Amino acid sequence: MRTAIGVAVWGTGNMGATSIRSLTAFPGLRLTGVITSSDEKAGRDAGSFAGLDTDTGVTATTDVDAALGACDAVAYMASGDIRPEEAIADIERCLRAGKHVVTPSLYSLYDPTSAPVEWVERLTAAAEEGGATLLVSGVDPGWGNDALAVTAASLCTRIRTITCQEIFDYSTYNQPFAVKVSCGFGGPMGPEDPPPMMLLPSIPTMVWGGNIRLIGRGLGIEIDEITEEVERLPLEETVETVMGQFEKGTQGAFFLKVIGWSGGTQRVVIEHITRIHPSCAPDWPQPDQGVGDHRVIVDGDPQLTITTRADVPGGTRADGGNTTAANRLLGALNWLVEQKPGIYDGLAVPLRSALPADAEASRWS
Numbered sequence: 001m002r003t004a005i006g007v008a009v010w011g012t013g014n015m016g017a018t019s020i021r022s023l024t025a026f027p028g029l030r031l032t033g034v035i036t037s038s039d040e041k042a043g044r045d046a047g048s049f050a051g052l053d054t055d056t057g058v059t060a061t062t063d064v065d066a067a068l069g070a071c072d073a074v075a076y077m078a079s080g081d082i083r084p085e086e087a088i089a090d091i092e093r094c095l096r097a098g099k100h101v102v103t104p105s106l107y108s109l110y111d112p113t114s115a116p117v118e119w120v121e122r123l124t125a126a127a128e129e130g131g132a133t134l135l136v137s138g139v140d141p142g143w144g145n146d147a148l149a150v151t152a153a154s155l156c157t158r159i160r161t162i163t164c165q166e167i168f169d170y171s172t173y174n175q176p177f178a179v180k181v182s183c184g185f186g187g188p189m190g191p192e193d194p195p196p197m198m199l200l201p202s203i204p205t206m207v208w209g210g211n212i213r214l215i216g217r218g219l220g221i222e223i224d225e226i227t228e229e230v231e232r233l234p235l236e237e238t239v240e241t242v243m244g245q246f247e248k249g250t251q252g253a254f255f256l257k258v259i260g261w262s263g264g265t266q267r268v269v270i271e272h273i274t275r276i277h278p279s280c281a282p283d284w285p286q287p288d289q290g291v292g293d294h295r296v297i298v299d300g301d302p303q304l305t306i307t308t309r310a311d312v313p314g315g316t317r318a319d320g321g322n323t324t325a326a327n328r329l330l331g332a333l334n335w336l337v338e339q340k341p342g343i344y345d346g347l348a349v350p351l352r353s354a355l356p357a358d359a360e361a362s363r364w365s
Contacts, residue, residue: 005333008033008071008099010090011078012041012049012060014175015104018319019075019326021050026327028334028359033067034060037078051314064093073100073333075326080105081182088119095126095134100336102329104138110146111210112136112343113217123343133336137346139325140166141211144294144308145270146346150218152296152306159300162215162268167285168292169275171241173318179243183254185276186246189234196251204228204258208270211346212260215268218347223268225261230254239277252280291317 007029009019016034023031024047034046042062045055061067068074074094080087080103087105094101108115109123127134137143145164153159170179179185184196197203205226216223235252238245246252253275260268273284278291287293293309310320328351335354336344353360 004028004030005073005337006030006032006071007073007075007330007333008035008067009046010035010067010074010076010094012036012038013077013079014319014322015326016075016077017050018322019077019330020046020056021052022323022326022330023075024050024052024056026330027362028353028355029330031056031058032071033058035064035067035074036060036062038062068094068097068099071099072337073102075329076101076103076105077326078105080107084108088122091134092122092126095123095132096130098130098132100132100333101134102332102336103134103136104142104325104329106136107141107207108210109134109136109343110138110141110346111213112345114210114213120343127341127343131341133339133341134343135329135332135336135345135349136343137325137328137332137349139321139328140164140294141208141270142325143328143346143351145208145211145296146214146218147351148306148308149215149268149296150347151351152298152304153215153219153300156298156300156302156304159219159298161266161299162219163271163295163297163299164211164269165271165273165285165295165297166292167273167287167295168318169278169280169287170318171239171275171277172291172316174242175318176243179276183274184232184251186250189232189249189251195230195232199230199232199254199256201228204230204256208258209260212258212268212270214345214347216260216262221262221267223260223262227259227261229257229259233281235277235280237279239279241276246276252276253284255281255284292321293317294321 046058047056182198233253238248256272258270296306298304331353332349
């Protein structure tokens with residue numbers, strides 16, 4: 001059996017904790033370190049961040065060089081949404097140190113061919129200097145609307161449009177910044193009130209445009225224009241969630257469309273139908289089951305719909321989705337370590353892991 005790849009997790013938030021949990025059992029990988037910027041978290045066992053019942057024997061550290069010296073790869077799970085330059089610098093540091101990096105943190109790099117040229121040049125140079133590789137991906141954006149969409153299309157003879165949907169209510173999602181600030185739930189909706197961060201013009205294209213271009217490229221068409229459509233609805237009644245009350249009249253739901261055009265025709269559409277409570281926007285598409293799911297809908301021959309959802313013991317469906325995102329990245333490492341240095345995208349890296357059969361067999365429990 002190939003020697004297990006040692007992985008350090010950088011960050012202890014939602015995705016960091018999820019990655020720690022996965023690494024305690026992931027075939028072909030082993031947890032070697034946890035990097036934190038917090039002195040208060042330093043010295044804590046990694047299992048405490050992931051809610052594990054037992055210690056892992058790996059403790060968090062603020063000493064980045066020490067953690068990098070003990071690993072082969074880094075799962076970079078620190079946020080890049082509002083600190084992209086810092087995230088780029090961190091990832092560049094890892095690559096120059098010869099560590100393969102997987103991360104969901106920089107949406108612009110989901111499609112490296114359309115990412116900021118300066119970022120691509122910096123990270124490519126760092127990867128070549130260190131002899132390392134980089135994959136930036138997730139679930140949505142990520143495998144739910146690049147690799148899965150292209151796979152679904154391969155089951156059809158003809159394709160008119162591909163639509164990727166995320167349908168979710170956030171009533172059980174206890175992430176105040178993401179829900180209230182980024183998405184704007186509970187915020188005012190007056191004519192003078194600005195839209196929330198996530199719905200500002202051009203932001204949806206920055207987040208999902210790369211995946212739209214990946215789908216187009218994977219299926220042989222060029223996306224020559226991307227447009228955005230947003231509809232928001234207020235709450236008709238005050239509702240109670242895990243984050244407390246959301247008042248009547250504040251934002252309760254949004255329907256976002258990011259549309260990829262080719263030759264004047266809509267070809268690839270990514271939709272987000274998001275609610276703070278299931279009672280809001282009852283006429284909009286609903287999840288098939290529970291609080292949410294992801295769908296790929298191919299309007300073609302045949303008409304094909306693939307619905308995915310993920311649940312983890314004791315967690316929310318958002319936790320399940322995070323787990324698939326982390327596992328997509330971690331599962332790519334055995335493939336990435338065999339490739340030449342550089343940046344790879346979600347279509348280049350196979351969904352199926354590159355583990356030998358004896359390691360693959362250890363998934364069975």
